[in-house]
Amino acid sequence: MNNLWDFTGAKGSGYAQPAPLVPESELTFATSLLRKDAPRWPRLSEPEMVRHYTNLSRRNFGIDTGFYPLGSCTMKHNPRVNEVIAQMPGICDIHPHQPEHHLQGLLAIFHEMQHMLAVCAGMDAVTLQPVAGAQGEFTAVRCIQEYFRERGEAQRTRIVVPDSAHGTNPASAAMAGFEIVEVPSTEDGRIDLQALEAVLDDTIAAMMITNPNTLGLFETDIAAASELVHGVGGQMYYDGANFNAIIGRTSPGLMGFDAVHYNLHKTFSQPHGGGGPGSGPIGVKAHLAPFLPGPVVDVREAEEGERTVELGRWFHWREPEHSIGKVQQWHGNAGAVLRCWAFYRRYGRDLRTMSEHAVLNANYLRHAIHHEAKEAGVDHLFVDGARTDVAKHEFTLSMQPAKEAVGVTAMDIAKGLLDLGYMAPTVYFPLVVPECLMIEPTETEAKDTLDQFAKDFVAVVGTDPATLHAAPVTTPVRRVDEVYAARNLCLRVPEEDL
Amino acid sequence: MNNLWDFTGAKGSGYAQPAPLVPESELTFATSLLRKDAPRWPRLSEPEMVRHYTNLSRRNFGIDTGFYPLGSCTMKHNPRVNEVIAQMPGICDIHPHQPEHHLQGLLAIFHEMQHMLAVCAGMDAVTLQPVAGAQGEFTAVRCIQEYFRERGEAQRTRIVVPDSAHGTNPASAAMAGFEIVEVPSTEDGRIDLQALEAVLDDTIAAMMITNPNTLGLFETDIAAASELVHGVGGQMYYDGANFNAIIGRTSPGLMGFDAVHYNLHKTFSQPHGGGGPGSGPIGVKAHLAPFLPGPVVDVREAEEGERTVELGRWFHWREPEHSIGKVQQWHGNAGAVLRCWAFYRRYGRDLRTMSEHAVLNANYLRHAIHHEAKEAGVDHLFVDGARTDVAKHEFTLSMQPAKEAVGVTAMDIAKGLLDLGYMAPTVYFPLVVPECLMIEPTETEAKDTLDQFAKDFVAVVGTDPATLHAAPVTTPVRRVDEVYAARNLCLRVPEEDL
């Protein structure tokens, strides 16, 4: 279809504006800095603009259009009321530096979210400032770093990360200046306590780990791992991307973690928006709380004359004592936090039920796939990514047998699924599972959808390799050449098209 | 895809509601009337509902998705700000029977619209009550009927309608109890003054006509026709569906009309919503004003203490003296009127420019099509629906030559255009043009779009007949069997699917 620069229609602007408050002729400008040539932007009228973006959207797949079993990404339904709330002027049209008495509603919501997140994770304090999971990781690692500097343990310059960890874990730790120590997983995809023990000493600042892990398995040795790390004086960091599996059933606090980030956009359904925005608050145990970025929201008794939103309670910003400072200039993604607040309110303490259904759906789908595969006689073409009885909210399959037997890769299966109207599972992650497909249905998919997907998945697995290599054929474009993209970098509209 | 009854997911409701104010056990009901069996509605959770309707929408074509040259329907771009305004509580959450001082904003907007519509059409009074063009026609015809009854001319029981008229014209007149006198058009698609004169006598209440007519031609003899009809004491009624062609260039008033309806959803861009809602105000000359349905909005000097929205002006409802009563129980489609008000404000007196561009685009497209056809050597396969130099906002083509030469019908061309991503023109209307395609681009289509359409149209005309008979092939379903539908009526979910 057209790109923006194909539009040459509207002379003048596609969007008329009111006259300036003062005629241009009366203004004085910094003449030496005046722009010589206007940016060579396209010219679209509103009709063209609306049609262009409508049609772009129609070439995009979202949860709203179909099942989106993208493992590790928790693509759940986004309740629509949340978008209504997020467009109220009481959130859109407020400035983070307005006085506290202008923002009591926002502060109350922040306070409720800090409390709820702390309760769910078994932590003592929460900041909502980080705007994504990775920034949460980085923030927590920075807090740990300052905590140790404060204690005179500056020699702790290394962080342990399992080989199955998400790439953001080592990247975040490295950005903060830590050296990464990668530990291998056991054959069944879990923590290798011996390997862990082997790398532990007093240069270790922390271990970063997610549980259920990236294979969807609960780390049964988690308490032991915590003990080992704490034993050498290190901190335990919980990557909360998989929090959707466990709320109300266990908590990072119970497992011995000292710090955790939340992927609100996953667990609490801030829409992922084609890549973001997200929100990545962190929670910490009391000893790390003084290091949190500020300000956080606190509450005190209201004073006479203060117009409160909750009887007798006055919400206010508070700067943690040894704060690391800021990771985002304002208060984080307040609009995302608000949507997640609305999501939380929809469940309340039944967040536990939400997690149960996430796990129920994942296990059900896993069983259904294996069952259908057996019926169809294609069960020899894939294996579980890790042996287990129950999975948590997601599970992995390895297409290695198919690759060896018929030359069909995980990517081929993914493309075959696109042809049937599904988003593909996560492919080739975690790296420890060869030809990995990582499937996370979330709690908002109906049993009928899961049943149908199981059938369709098995049908794809049983499709002849040639057809799969040629897939997809029903999508707006056929298989996209990523190598060509990298070899012939075209990152913006070429000069000749202007 | 699934239909609603395929969903059996959510037990309980897909939409949780707050508890009743009083527990059900404390309520008393009209027991003998209690419902025995619940309606057999499907059960969807919100995730399923959102996906279902998202995917239905994706199987639908709108102006937002592509060029929609549906003649007579004025499918122009719908400015998006209008939807924002239409969702404000000051329109959504108001009741038509609130006291006048609760509705000053609404009344001001109504008053402005009454005024603007009267000015544009050269009429003296306007009511906004009718909710669609056809209801406007009916309302105006009723006013004319009462006007004559009042004058003791009850013998005027017949209404003249050209054979090219839209079906609503005769249907509306018949609903009011009039007998229809159909007059043929001339060979070039215009009023046949002689034929008209031949049917005129003192049983004629009115003539209903649109100008430009349904062939997109300006009725150059309109003044003469008015004179003839007025000569026998009849009224001239203007079908405003084609008003988009003439605003600011001429007016029904100047042409001698006594009454007119406006299709606000066409000329003033209330989105057509897959079939409605619309808004069909009518305007009349002073002698018909007392008969308008009430209430209409009037203005007087504000009294002390009245909270006005315009300095010194108080808006109020007024019942016309001899009102025919109501055609809609409230004040018509106020929400549609509001959107059209916003549309009007976007243009102001430049509505004239709007009409000019509508005519410019139609003529340009007509020329482009003829030009491209000549280049491609397919110009023998269609002819103008009527001979003319300039068209107004739309034009007709007859595919009769193609039908005769190669067996390709107007419908085949329509289906071929669907395959190229266009909505088809209006087909087989007006009935006076054999194998008619009626094309109305509107003013909101860019030249580039018109150029491309001309090329594509000609390509379709030049496509081999077999391919065209098989079209469409790229749409969600292939050619739909309407005969099967009529022979095997299935108007709701069958019992066996419940």
Add this chain to the structure above:
Amino acid sequence: MVDQLPNRGREAEMLSAMGYASMDDLFSDVPVDVRMNEDLPLRGPQTEEEIIADARRLLGANVPLGTMASFIGAGLYRNHVPAAVFQLVTRGEFLTAYTPYQAEVSQGMLQAMWEFQGLISELVGLPVANLSVYDGSSAAAESITCAVRVHGRKATQKGVVYISEMVPPDRWSVIHNYTQGGGIELRKLRHLADGTLDPASVAEAAGSCAVYVEQPNPLGLLDGSLTGVKDIVGEHTAFIVGVNPVSLGLYEAPGHYGADIVVGEGQPFGSPMTAGGPIYGIFACSKAYMRQMPGRIVGRTIDEDEQTAYCLTLSTREQHIRRHRATSNLCTNETLIALMGAMHMSLLGPEGVRNLAVRNAAALHAVVQALNGVDGVEFVHPSGHHFNEIAVQLPGPAADCIEALEAHGVLPGFDLGRWSEDRTNQLLVTATDQTRPEEIERLATAMAAWCAEVVA
């Protein structure tokens, strides 16, 4: 400057491609004597930002019911339309489409309307429902002309139709306008003092073309006697019931007690009140009336490959085919609003619609309890069961009451004096699922104060 015209600035280029020199050339066919030669005497164009500012100012001067304790209904009801409905219905593919003449690229709306027909059919207990008409009043009016077309021949009371005398004058007026041309005579169906239908009057209606009644009636009263009407009037008289569709979550579908046609205001499902429009009218009937029905209808069919598909059907009833012999002039209708209704109903499901009806019933119950304690207020039909609304007798004019209570931020109801001179001291008090307890308290308190003052 107008910013909605993509070809601004290209006029000359386009004109010259056609061999024209100016816009005037394109209007050369407009005779000189009907030309408009001056600018329209209207204001200049505004920008989006200015329009929003003006709309905020003007609409901000209206008083949304949500800002008061409001008990006005009388045919339109405050409701909560789920958030998903607005977001889905404004998708361009729905919003900016028109009548699905080309079925192949309109399957979405066609299927949604077919589903709507099924939802309505189930709700009212009749096999056929069209995809809606303008509103409840024109639905009522067109149901009557439809019935006359069907029964005109066999009726012993030719052209005569009996209509409940409770029908409010505005709706009556719509019915009158729609029926007067067909030579139809409207007679009143009388009600007894307790508000229910007078059986004697019903008996008189036997042999007419149709009887039209409402359930609940316009005063909110539920009338158990309606279940017997069809038996009285007989096979050749259409029994037409106007409904508040929410009540059918709890109360029997008229189709199940003999109704031949059910009509009603669809608004509470899916549409805000919007000052009275756009809303949509429900129209459902038994098979016997199908071919005389107004409006559009969607049928399920197959395509060339025998896949399921949907299209408009029974079109030969319609004006674009049958012209002046059509069953109605309906063309542009209320499809989008009906779609909102379908979306709302699909979210509610069978349990949800019952729940919604119970909430409405409970709210009215709470209002009745609260007003029961107010000296000077009596219920007009104290023995009856009501839904959504109830008529109360006041110690003074309802208009005064409404004016007086405004200072308390209370809009206590609808002044029944506007319907009938006999009722100037009566108020129609409405409660819906949106009524809040504190609003009821405010109503009772303010009403008590006013009554005390009036009586004193």
Add this chain to the structure above:
Amino acid sequence: MVDQLPNRGREAEMLSAMGYASMDDLFSDVPVDVRMNEDLPLRGPQTEEEIIADARRLLGANVPLGTMASFIGAGLYRNHVPAAVFQLVTRGEFLTAYTPYQAEVSQGMLQAMWEFQGLISELVGLPVANLSVYDGSSAAAESITCAVRVHGRKATQKGVVYISEMVPPDRWSVIHNYTQGGGIELRKLRHLADGTLDPASVAEAAGSCAVYVEQPNPLGLLDGSLTGVKDIVGEHTAFIVGVNPVSLGLYEAPGHYGADIVVGEGQPFGSPMTAGGPIYGIFACSKAYMRQMPGRIVGRTIDEDEQTAYCLTLSTREQHIRRHRATSNLCTNETLIALMGAMHMSLLGPEGVRNLAVRNAAALHAVVQALNGVDGVEFVHPSGHHFNEIAVQLPGPAADCIEALEAHGVLPGFDLGRWSEDRTNQLLVTATDQTRPEEIERLATAMAAWCAEVVA
């Protein structure tokens, strides 16, 4: 009752299909000693209607700037996002998608982001732009680590970066957090009394890894001397400019006067302030920096049939491939907000963006004129040209002024005392395209009254 779970009521059926008896079976792998055995000590679930009511109450207690005469900016700016933007961006296909890993079904977002890159590239005058980062501050921070990666080897001042001393402490803090681990030393670039960069200080920066300055600077001042910076610092020092993108409608693109990297807060294009997030950061650079850039980037390519297609590219910089050696940890970013930016920019076009900049300039001009007449108010840099905002010296603490003017419904600006102790009597007054004349009048009047009081 929770209404978002389609399988409620089917738990037993699904469990038994797997051979399980209860939910507990699915959590059997959670060791007993880490199990949570009681209900979460949290409130119960709410319905949509209750959540809206609470949101209205709570958010209604905030004070939207639109309800005051507001002159606060300091990095976030009131704007008008065209209506079409919200309606398009909330389409489910955009809203509910994630990172376009499967390019074949994500062409819409990929193309939109490629177009975004082009719009930004043209705006700032650099050939490469990524599809945005978290916000302006992290963009600044990551531009510095990027520059150090590029110039680390050849720099004579190894690991040293010079940052304008005007950078506000909050942004400085973000930069500090992002850079401290890389052994980067941040030094201050000094400004002269007239607010412009001190050339001597710039000269000192030659041979460092990067200089970071802002244009307009955080006090709204435009600094003509920036056009000479690149010549002074030389080839091996990255010249990084932080911009307010709206200013580039009128003022020169930094890429055209030597900037190697341009970063900034994208918010004024497409996004409301939203209390500071979600917003998006702009990141553009010359080719030399491309492979050390953070974040995602889209490339135009072809598919198997050689049709134009788009996909993510240069991924080997990223954490999911390169892990701890990645150029950034960025994963979830601000794509949707950047998309809003692209939509806004596409509607504006070259003329519109200039127009928007002029409106901003005009509004500030009007504010300056109005405050010029106020006794006791001085401009901190009276000789400079400003954009969007200007620092004023007050006769008393800015905090007092803000407090005092609230009674007049005026929020006069940002208290510069929050940035620096030296500036407690300074206020940063912001005007944008949304500033209305009557607001400026109110500001001037209220300010005059307050000044008179303070001076007296």
